[in-house]
Amino acid sequence: MIFTGINILITHLNKLIMTRFLVCAFLIVSVFASAQTSQKQIRTSIETQKRSIRTDVPMTNSIRKAFKAGTRDFSGKPGSNYWQLEADYTIKASLDPATQTITGSEKIVMHNNSPDDLKNIVLRLDHNIFRAEAMRGGSTPAEATEGIVLTSLKVAGQAADLTATPPMGRNAPPPTKITVSGLTRTIASINLLEPVKAGSTVELEIEWHTKLPGGPNGRGHRMTQRFESRLFQPTQWYPRIGKYDDLRGWETSPYLGPAEFYNNFGKFDVSITVPGGWIVSGTGVLQNPSEVLTETARQRLSTVLNSNDDVIIVSESEKGAGKATAAGDKLTWHFVADKVNDFAWATAENFIWKATRATIPGKGAIPIHMVYLPDRAKFFEKAGPVARHALEFYSSLWAPYPFPQLTLQDGPSAGMEYPMVINSNQGAADHETAHQWWPMVVGNNETRYGWMDEGFNQFMNILSDADDEKKPYSLDGLGQSYGRMSGSEDEAPMMWSANDAGSGYGFQTYAKTPLMLSMLGGVVGDEAVINAMKKYTATWSYKHPSPWDYIFFMDNELGQDLEWFWYYWLWTTETVDGSIQDVKTVKGKTTVTVLQAGQMPSPVVLKVEFEAEGPAIKNVSNAKMIDATTVEVTWPVSIWMNGNRTFNAEMNFGERKIKKITLDPHGRFPDSNPADNVWPKQ
16 A cells, blocks of 8 residues: 555656646747747847937046046146156267167156156167067068167166066065166166155166168158168157156057157257268257358358248258368267257268248247258258248247247158158158147147147148148038048047057048048137137147147137037047938928938038029028028037937028028038938939
């Protein structure tokens, strides 16, 4: 009986288990079937019915830090606690043309104006990009070299061990000597025994040498720095103190080639020794003309400021020591420049040297020097007038040119800028001269935010070109054109670090800013933009603005909250992509349905053209008459802030028949297909 009961119990349990299994299976199948029948696609079209319009700009950790410290604020002006490092250089260098090598010694006085005790000092050793193993972007050196080789380094009189490995790890013993890490890279770090106290200064003494690369294989700016052994054009040629700022401390982005620089302002006292007969040009003012120039050259120089004519200082026939220069096997040229952020120079055994003048508003005449090889004279025939126009025009546009001279230097780099020096002939003279305002006066971080340098430059070049041709400038069409090129996955947003922008570097850094400022002019007016930037230039001269400073300064000067504008242009690659969808007129009231297929909003601007004859055209509050039969009507960007993609623009001009309507008639807002901006459809 016991066994029978157990069998009955087992039978019941098996039935119960089977029943529950079938119920569960049924439920699973039912749920799955239900999910199959009720599931919908999340998205079924390219365009969405609604969009989210962002109306503020991102505030990254670096700018939050600066706001918290009071070094920057929403006025866009330097904060009450703003500070910046300064570095003064005394450099003695000699060039050996036979080995193409510069050997130098320098003293750097670093002013730690920050509130921080600096436990290390970053050195920029840009010539290490010429080492075979160096990291690079889209640049190729003309030849591989050893880079910049430090042979001695002292900090506050204490020698560093250049061969020692700095102690590393949590359990490493405390250091007993100054060491340097990264000596073969473009960014090195001096590991100090005692920090540089806030508000103090420290002196560095460095001895070094570097070979200048030459040959036909260089690709990219600054990758070739000599023509054989007869002309040398050194750039980034000496050890430099890195930039330490209130945003992120030391700027440690490596030098990769394409992106440019972020340097401290300071004073440069530079002595350069070359063979007799070799002419040297460079940043600053020559301090010892009586020691290196002939009496004839000095007399000719004294006449340069008398007219706009080109004056030959040293001719092609005046070659060699005692003719091109003062007599002597070797001569030392001494230059001094104050409140500059770099030093560049050039030298050749047979430079032609000519000079002219520019007259700076509110300042007077300054010399423009040009040095070039005889066989390249055709590239400098118009260099003086081009540079003169640039200096005078940009002085009126932004701020008077602050430096005592400008020099155009011939060489393998024909488009590069340094304080008071442009490595350029007449071809790029306007563009490179414009760089004297950014970054030589307004010290942008070109490494990260190249658009604040090259981009502003491209914008002002448009204005200069028009002025040179004696015609009004026009920014029409530029903003709209961005819609036809956006959307590429190779395009980095403008706020992506320019140093890492890859194949899109050229467009991101150079080309996009004029398009952005074209649209801004379409929103607030071109002259308002120019006037605001003029004040921005004055406010940030010899300082280091961030993008947020520029954004908030412009908003305050323009009297509008334009963060929506800055967000879409700087942090995204979005467009407006507007079009006219429909036009209906009932009893004189016309409704134009405008679609914005893109994520970026913009004002709605319609040009309405009427038939020549008919009833009077009524006045409309948001319209202005262009001529007797043309009206331009504008609705602000706020109409889109509800997220809608379509807007019904209602106009009541009366019974006069409308002949044509054009959306964005000045071509200021990014649009992939301007053809659908016209009614009736073409």
